[in-house]
Amino acid sequence: MLGALGASHLDSMMPNRKPLIALVGRPNVGKSTLFNRLMGSRKAIVEDEPGVTRDRQYGDAEMLTREVVLVDTGGFDPLDDEGMLPLMREQARIAIDQADAIIWLTSVREDVTPADQEVGAVLRESDKPVFCAVNKCDSRGLETEALSFYSLGVDHVYPIAAEHNRGVLDLIEAVIDALVERDAFAPIDNAEPSKDPEEIAELKSQRGGYVEQVRVSVVGRPNVGKSTLINTLLGAERLLASDVPGTTRDAIDVDFTWQGESFTLIDTAGMRRPSRIRQSVEQYSVSRTVRSIERSHVAILVLDATRTLADQDARIANLVERRGRACCVVVNKWDLVEKDGKTMRAYELDLAEQMPFLAQAPKLFISAKTGRRVDKVMGVVMQAFRAFDARIGTSRVNRWLENTTAFRQPPVYKGKRLKIYFASQTSTRPPRIRLQVNSDKAVSEHYQRFLVGRLRQEFGLYGTPIRLDFVKKQARRSRSVTIDGPAPPHMMMVDLDELDEQELLGLDQAHHAEDSSENLSSDDMSLVNDDDWSISLPSDE
Structure with a gap:
């Protein structure tokens, strides 16, 4: 008890x-x-x-x-x-x-x-x-x-x-x-206890933080079936849906649980070309949609299979990528398309040609109205979120770097080959990798795309942007150790960047062992000064 x-x-x-x-x-x-x-x-x-x-x-x-x-x-x-x-x-x-x-x-x-x-x-x-x-x-x-x-x-x-x-x-x-x-504020019977604040604080302290609910925005042009998709996922007519374009005007948050995971689904207003926006209400709606993308972790880009891909589809997808959000593509109304065994592949190739930055995003062909394959949508969303939230150990990143540069050498810039010395992940959501190089100007866009592609392939980072930061390695400045009193010549200059505190104390003890002609008291023990990294030894005077 x-x-x-x-x-x-x-x-x-x-x-x-x-x-x-x-x-x-x-x-x-x-x-x-x-x-x-x-x-x-x-x-x-x-x-x-x-x-x-x-x-x-x-x-x-x-x-x-x-x-x-x-x-x-x-x-x-x-x-x-x-x-x-x-x-x-x-x-x-x-x-x-x-x-x-x-x-x-x-x-x-x-x-x-x-x-x-x-x-x-x-x-x-x-x-x-x-x-x-x-x-x-x-x-x-x-x-x-x-x-x-x-x-x-x-x-x-x-x-x-x-x-x-x-x-x-x-x-x-x-x-x-x-x-x-009416006793409306009474405790909930048989409710799960809230998470312990200490537990949440510990989870938040971990790199990348703690996500209680995955926020998923559903975006696309007007009348592509965004609200119908959310209603089908929920199994209820939660959102107003009709064949009239522009039915949804505000960004609506809907809490949702799938396989024990908590989500917030955000239905957004359809985004038309700026030149076609006339009413101030629609301007507000588009502004809310942009903000919804920014506060989400994953964006579901809904496309209408019965309409050809348009520049506005590409603009919306590009907006998601520039805001650094994970993305998966859902092609809706697939039941209305006349198709053969090659139709889906042809659509994927057309999509990759018009929106190359979405070539790596997970894709699903569904019918939100009939429910066909809608049960797979949240699985694809979680796949994109795990990539978005991925944390890769430094040793694994550097093994990848070694294998990648061996597979294809870095480019040459002004007669000097690019060298990549070290790589480490600095943040998540989206994954950001810091690479130390001999020249940040030597990194071509083509080689950056190659590195990003190899990262995706190696660690399964599909559906998320990947940010690479190239930082020029600074020349290391040697810091000296000054020894008062007689000391062996090889100890007069030491690179302390290579030593830890125990090794510094070891230098001190070695000096005392060699100077056997004089017994030193405990008060004469060497002192390590953290401020100037110098070791002060007693003199022979």
């Missing part, structure tokens, strides 16, 4: 449940603005036009020292079936079903509408605590106008201005009180 201290320590690591608070309401009432306010960051795209938010956007937040999960939803209009609204409505209903509490946003700038009445009826059926927040009350006069929303049959109306943080504290105090009353 655990002792009192052990049990207390274990209890402290047991995670408490984080209640989920859903933000729902008609389009363009300020849900994303309130979401960003409560999150303390601009996580959701905000624009003064309806329908900007479409997918559910989750985020961890701290409210009055309590940890909660917030979910922003798309516009919920039960009476409108135009365009994307039915799909957005279904996403909002899922959030309502999952929520422990609901903040229902309306806008004081519009009177109570039939759509508001319908939303209220749906929320009353949920049997969840509902808090009606009337947004955009930027003045006391507008707060008075908000009282008209009592006609919706709610117990209390909270006038707020999310953009200016007006009235928000009263709202969250009411929400937290209701959650506490």
Whole structure:
């Protein structure tokens, strides 16, 4: 049995449940603005036009020292079936079903509408605590106008201005009180204890650090099937997916577990050519996509097999490589391609010709819609991540270097052959190798590509960029040892770079053994000065 201290320590690591608070309401009432306010960051795209938010956007937040999960939803209009609204409505209903509490946003700038009445009826059926927040009350006069929303049959109306943080504290105090009353913050039964902070600190101290969750961004042109791929991986309609290009507008993080490993899948907006971007919302979306690539470990580049490879595909792939992220290629809609036994090989050759920097990346040909070969995607992702996170011992790198330079000699520069003396890995994610050379100017691009290719082949580094740093070896400066008193001539100058402390003390003892004519006391023992690396011996005077 655990002792009192052990049990207390274990209890402290047991995670408490984080209640989920859903933000729902008609389009363009300020849900994303309130979401960003409560999150303390601009996580959701905000624009003064309806329908900007479409997918559910989750985020961890701290409210009055309590940890909660917030979910922003798309516009919920039960009476409108135009365009994307039915799909957005279904996403909002899922959030309502999952929520422990609901903040229902309306806008004081519009009177109570039939759509508001319908939303209220749906929320009353949920049997969840509902808090009606009337947004955009930027003045006391507008707060008075908000009282008209009592006609919706709610117990209390909270006038707020999310953009200016007006009235928000009263709202969250009411929400937290209701959650506490419902015991929503209770510890999770049968939950796995959190990792010991000391264990995490030890893992983080290891070279390369510790990754609790592998972050995987899914990128590509519009309408190639990124959201459908994630939905198929999850086995649920988590993300809004349709045949309309540009359905996804924001970068959506989805936590996911595969074979005991934790991942964050990041669905991103499709990236079009800059010349075709017209709306500011799309500019925000592309900016978020770039940031999503930067914070991911691995990028899945999704290509549409039914469309020819385009320059924009190459631009996106090049962006991933320049940001130093691992990459694997998923060719989607392969079920729609007329093919024979040579079709896949022909596509791979075309891909290698147009994007040579992706020739080494793992590739899969799938159908996200039917699920064909989707079960292999995460295996390919882990292959790329292990290469991205690889750590190679110095002795192994130098054996590789010796064999590689023997296989193909380094080039000659201005009549002098390049020499590579030593190699070592200095960092991971991506792997970075430092090579000591006699001339950093003698390294040609062709020979660099040769070295990178041999590294991939030797250590299986497929799917990750490899960075090589060529550093000119500096001439070693000899440091002298000064000996006071008689000493053998061969001891008057010693290269101390070759000696450790025990060998330095050995020099001292050898001197005493040769000087047998005089007995030295313990007070006359030689002193080693670390500052100037000199050995001071007693004189004969």
